[in-house]
Amino acid sequence: MANALLLEGLHVVDLASFIAGPAATTVLGDFGADVVKVEHPRVGDMYRAFSHVPPNPELDGVDYPWQLDNRNKRSLELDLKSPGARPVVERLVRWADVLVTNFPPPTRARLGLEYADLAPLNPRLIYADVTGFGELGPDAHLPGFDADAYWARSGLMDVTRQHDAPPSMNLFGSGDHSTAITLYAGIMTALYRREKTGQGGRVTASLLAEGAWAASLWLQAVLDGAENPRPADRFHPRNALGNAYRTLDDRWLLLTFVNEEKQVPLFLTAIGHPEAVENPHFKDTASRRAHASEIVALLDRTFATRPLADWRKRLDDAGVTYGVVQTLEEVAHDPQLHANRVLVPIDGGATEPRWTIDSPVQLDQEPKVPPRRAPDLGEHTEAVLGELGFDAAEIEELRTAGAVPRQPWSEADST
Numbered sequence: 001m002a003n004a005l006l007l008e009g010l011h012v013v014d015l016a017s018f019i020a021g022p023a024a025t026t027v028l029g030d031f032g033a034d035v036v037k038v039e040h041p042r043v044g045d046m047y048r049a050f051s052h053v054p055p056n057p058e059l060d061g062v063d064y065p066w067q068l069d070n071r072n073k074r075s076l077e078l079d080l081k082s083p084g085a086r087p088v089v090e091r092l093v094r095w096a097d098v099l100v101t102n103f104p105p106p107t108r109a110r111l112g113l114e115y116a117d118l119a120p121l122n123p124r125l126i127y128a129d130v131t132g133f134g135e136l137g138p139d140a141h142l143p144g145f146d147a148d149a150y151w152a153r154s155g156l157m158d159v160t161r162q163h164d165a166p167p168s169m170n171l172f173g174s175g176d177h178s179t180a181i182t183l184y185a186g187i188m189t190a191l192y193r194r195e196k197t198g199q200g201g202r203v204t205a206s207l208l209a210e211g212a213w214a215a216s217l218w219l220q221a222v223l224d225g226a227e228n229p230r231p232a233d234r235f236h237p238r239n240a241l242g243n244a245y246r247t248l249d250d251r252w253l254l255l256t257f258v259n260e261e262k263q264v265p266l267f268l269t270a271i272g273h274p275e276a277v278e279n280p281h282f283k284d285t286a287s288r289r290a291h292a293s294e295i296v297a298l299l300d301r302t303f304a305t306r307p308l309a310d311w312r313k314r315l316d317d318a319g320v321t322y323g324v325v326q327t328l329e330e331v332a333h334d335p336q337l338h339a340n341r342v343l344v345p346i347d348g349g350a351t352e353p354r355w356t357i358d359s360p361v362q363l364d365q366e367p368k369v370p371p372r373r374a375p376d377l378g379e380h381t382e383a384v385l386g387e388l389g390f391d392a393a394e395i396e397e398l399r400t401a402g403a404v405p406r407q408p409w410s411e412a413d414s415t
Contacts, residue, residue, distance in 0.1 A: 004032070005031060005032025005366070005367065005368075005369060006031045006032055006363070006366040007028055007031040007032040007033040008032040008033075009032075009034075010028065010032070010033040010034065010097050010098065010191075011033070011034050011036075011095050011096045011097050011098070012025050012028050012029070012033045012034065012035040012036065012096065012097065012098045012099075012100070013036055013038065013092050013093070013095075013096045013098070013099040013100070014035055014036065014037040014038065014073065014100050015038050015080075015099060015100060015101040015102075015103070015113070016100050016101055016102040016130065017045045017046060017047060017102060018045070018046065018047045018050075018102070018145075018176070019047065019069055019146070019173050019176035019177065019180070020102065020130045020146075020175075020176040020177075020179040020180045020183065020205075020207065021100045021101065021102040021128075021129075021130050021180070021183065022037070022045070022047070022069045022070055022100075022180075023069045023176060023177055023180030023359075024100060024128070024130070024180040024181075024183035024184045024187065025037075025073070025098075025100050026069050026070065026071060026072070026073070026180075026359065027180065027181070027184045027359040027361060028098065028184065028187065029071070029072040029073060029369065030072070030358070030359050030361075030368045030369055030371075031361075031366065031368060031369070032368075032369055033098075034074075035072065035073040035074065036073070036074050036075075036076050036092070036380070036384055037070060037073045037074065037075050037076065037375065038076050038078050038080070038092070039075055039076070039077055039078070039377060039378070040077070040078075040079060040080070041077045041078070041079050041378070041404065041405040042077075042377075042405060044075075044077075044377040044378075045070075047065060047066060047069070047070075048063060048066050048377070050065045050066075051063055051064055051065050051066075055169075056172065063374075065173075066374050067346070067356060067373070067374045068356055068357065069374075070374040070375065071346075071356065071371045071372055071373070071374050072369050072371065072372050072374075073374065073375055074375055074379070074380035074383070074384060075375035075376065075377055075378055075379045075380055075381070076378070076380060076381050076384045076385070077377065077378035077381050077404055077405055078381075078403060078404055079402060079403055079404070080111050080113070081111070082401060082402045082403040083401070084397070084398055084400075084401025084402060084403035085398075085401075085403040085404075086112070087398075088385070088388070088390075088398065088403060088404075089112075089113075090121055091388040091389065091390075092388065093118045093121045093122050093125060094121055094122050095387075095388060096122065096125060097124070097125070097126060097191070098125075098126045098128065098187055098191075099118065099125060099126070099127050099128065100128045100129070100130075100183070100187075101113060101127075101128075101129050101130075102129065102130045102131065103129075104131065104132075104140075104141060104142070104143055105131070105135065105140055105141060106141050108129070115127045115129075115202045119200065119202075122200065123199060123200055124194060124198070124199070124200045125200040126187055126190045126191060126194065126200050126201060126202075126203065127200070127201070127202045127203070128183055128186060128187050128190075128202070128203040128204075128205075129202075129203075129204055129205075130179060130183050130204070130205045130206065130207075131144060131204070131205075131206045131207075132144010132145065132148070132149035132206060132207050132208065133149055133153070133206060133207075133208045134204075134206040134208055134209060135204055135206075144206070144207050144208065145207070146172060146173060146174065146175040146176045146207060147169060147170070147172070149175075149206070149207035149208045149211065150174075150175025150176070150178075150179070150207040150208065150210055150211040150214075151170050151175060151211065152167070153208050153211065154208060154210075154211025154212050154214065154215050155211070155212075155215050155218075155219065156170075156211050156214060156215050157170065158231065159215065159218060159229055159230075159231055159232075160231075161231045161232075162231060162232055162233065162234065163230070163231050163232060163233035163236075164233075165231070175207055175210060175211060175214075176207070178210050178214065179205055179206070179207050179210040181359075181360065181361070182205050182210055182213075183203065183205040184361070186203035186204070186205060187203055189203075190202075190203050234296070235293065235296055236292065236293045236296070237292050237296065238289060238292065239288070239289060239292060240288065240292040240293075240295035240296045240299065241255050241257045241260060241264070241267075241288065241295075242255060242256060242257065243255055243296060243299075244325065245299050245300060245303040246300070246303060246304060247303050247304070247306065247307055247308045247311055248303075248304055248305060248306050248307045249307040249308055251307070251308040251324070251325070252324075252325035253303060253308070253311060253315075253322055253323070253324060253325070254322060254323040254324070254325060255267075255321075255322050256321050256322060256323055257320065257321060258321065260285060260288070261284075261285075263319075263320045263321065264277075264282060264288075265277050266318045266319060266320055267315070267318060267320045268282065269318065270314045270315055270317065270318035270320065271299075271302050271303075271311075271314065272302065273298070273302065276298070281294055281295060282295070308324065312324070332355075341358055341362075342357065342358055342360075343355050343356070343357060343358070344356060344357075344358045344370075344371060345370075345371075346370075346371045346372070346373070347370040347371060347372045347373075348372065348373065356371050358371070378405065381404055381405075382395065385398070385404070
């Protein structure tokens, strides 16, 4: 194992599309797993076109979402609706250690891809499926996406908006990527169970469950009978020292005090209001909460007098805790993210994107695969079929049956 990657030799079949499922298999691939992504002939995973869907930024010739969530994989074109595809599916299942799908339950049943259909072919198979709304209940059959299942249905969209502001579309993919890590954790737990029992098993995750987990601190309070938390109102917050403030150059600072008794006097002196230390409004926690609106008004006026750089120096010198609301351009060049290898170079990325975001799971003792180019549609079809034991004549039969295309298709052909 000295030079081997942690998951080298682990075979993964990716039957999922868009983000959560494929992102989970990407993490497996990061640690060395061999991931075969199964895509519909000529069309492929519709995620290939996601960079052209507003409001996503469009970059000429760069398919950045595809690179992010499908690096280090091999692409196999296969029409799962074709009766001729079944022998390929069965060999894939026998080859696989892990199979990931995000087909809704009715689609899985129609295609013969339920866990009960595949487990007899490989008793050691880890079958992982991710859905929008879970496996059971009245809405289990509905397709679910990041926006409606994770953000809207879970309550997150309601409580992460400002008072009197309508709910807004949150950053696409944020719930998907969180769910992907949960799915990855479930797969690794199932693999550990397999080591102990020799048996495969089924792993489930849903965008709705992930959203409820993200909202769990407040959701738990409501479950215990608390009043439903309302959207934040920065002019009338519960705590003026846990609030955002605009600087002279139209930037935002976020105060994040924990030990207020220690930090408040330091903070007031740093911002040029040492006299406020004696102000009854700042006397103690109860007073600061009772007079939060007046404190916000004072801090709004104060922070509007200087640019961000000045305030950063003053607050840093005082040793108080705060955050800067960074732009994505700043995040892309943040030395903290580069030092911790959150942002990593793409292997051979001279013409493709040169940097990407690493998956957040890190083991000091285990290296990751350098991010390589995500596959073209069907790029590895013949190679994978050959590894599964199909000879040239059998591959031709698959083509005749329409299970695989007669020739490799470029991405241009798939549009």
